[in-house]
Amino acid sequence: MSENNGGGKSDIIVLSKVGKSFWRGKERLDVLKELDLTMKEGSFEALMGPSGSGKSTLLNLIAGLDVPTSGSLKVAGSELSHMTEGDRAGFRAANIGFVFQTYNLMPVLTAVENVELPLLLTKLPAAERRKRAEVALKVVGLEGRMGHYPRQLSGGQEQRVTIARAIVTDPKIIVADEPTGDLDRESANDILNLLGKLNKEFNKTIVMVTHDPAAAERATVCHRLDKGALAL
């Protein structure tokens, strides 16, 4: 994992007049409207807003899970607007780490196997994959739980495993969708501290959707969305 060397802060996420529309029957829903937004490498940014404001849609676009209807979206040097699904899958594997609200670990795999999962897409030998997964679990403080299955872990521990899975490929960007939404305050603080550590010590750019003001306070920048546009 590359540590923060304190270098210059270049733009890692650039949205220019990004629009995203969905169709519900014959009705067109403009979820994002000509959005202009820039995020710096190594920043920790929160996206807040009421339900339906477009924050999750924006997160999906930044993560390369979806493509904008209009405008330009550049993430980690790649223009995502016109990428094929296959290319975006490769982009995500190389550049994005995901942290979900409900953890989404595979119940049949142990903690270390869950963390190793994204490395199956690489050409690394099995021993190296396992070694990297173990390192990632040490980073999140779960070196003692490597052989545990998700059902044997607490919610906070499961979310740590998710974070380890997100960082094991050493991505530039971590997207977190309500990472503390299912946790008690103490566990939530632990997770936020961990995300802060990844941001500060490992220079990971973190984009986090949250409803929790306490979580948003940890971010260096907080964007508020309302009806598909950035609120001033």
Add this chain to the structure above:
Amino acid sequence: MTLTSIAARNIGRNKLRTGLTVAVVAIATLFFIMLRTVVWSWSSAEEFAKKDRIATRHKISFVMQLPKRYAEEIAQMPGVSAVSYNTWFGGKDPKDEKDFFATIATDPPGLLKVYSEIKAPEDQKQAWLADRRGALIGDALAKRKHWKVGDKITLAGSIYPGNWDFNVSGIYTTTTTNVDRSTVWFHWDYMNESLPERRKDMVGWIVTNINDASASGSISKAVDAKFDDRDLQTVTMSEAALSHSFLGMFATILKAINVVSIVMIAIMGLIVGNTIAMGVRERTNEYGVLRAIGFLPKHIAQFVLGEAVVIGVVGGGVGLVLGYPFVNYGVGRFIEENMGQYFPQFRVQPELAAFAFGLAVLLALVAAILPARQAANLQVVDSLRRVG
């Protein structure tokens, strides 16, 4: 850890459902093996039949009889080495009428010449030839009925009514599987002398040994030609063909068995497909996460198909492990001993075992194609939307 090993572990998530599905595959494989063995055994009877033995019956139907003198005339024809005549007696054990076994009135000296595969101690053979009430009994039947040489037995006639007493003169075994070991052979004369005048001197079919197996076709034609201008015409055929004609109804059943085996396997495929589809539905969110972290649709398809293959391999394997001894050492032995004439070798053929196993795996794979396509084509965002 590989995608395939994860797929294999995935099927253990719902042990009851997986267990039941594997059981379905195993049972379907077992029955497929058994049913196909019935068909194979029947079809291969010709292969095991004696090539130098032909049989003559009434041209219209097996149940219609021929004059006994036809046998004497056939014996005089060139190329013929021995002749025997037989009549289906239809006797039953009065103590157990549901227990089926063949009872055939025959010409004992002719039978022992024509069926050289029938083996019995010489003294027992001589005793049988000398005793008009003597019966030569297959060893499988003797064992089943606890009959032994010297016993007096009574059979109830169904075609020839009344109680018929016999002396067990000998117990025979066979050197090949194409003669069954559960038949009661007895003197045709004994039966004939008890019949009313109008039914006398008739036989059910005539079995002929020929000197040159390659001449069976021409001799058969010559036999039929000989009786072509008589009141009762004949049809002469190979021994295997005679068996087939004798069990003509059974041939229709075999066709039905063929269809049933295919339908059963198709149902198995649908059940596996349903199980896989349920698993896919339950794991939609996981597939969404996998897609999010960079896995491609082909990887998701590999997961789903991998699970199906594991079910097919385990189910097919269990079916084989159960089916092989069940057929070869259970039902197969019984059928060979009791119906060897029609099913001379009732064993699982290695090719059939491999085919059944391959079919179980292939059908499980085919059944999973649709769920796999559905899983692979899931939109990542839609899949993740279902999370939580």
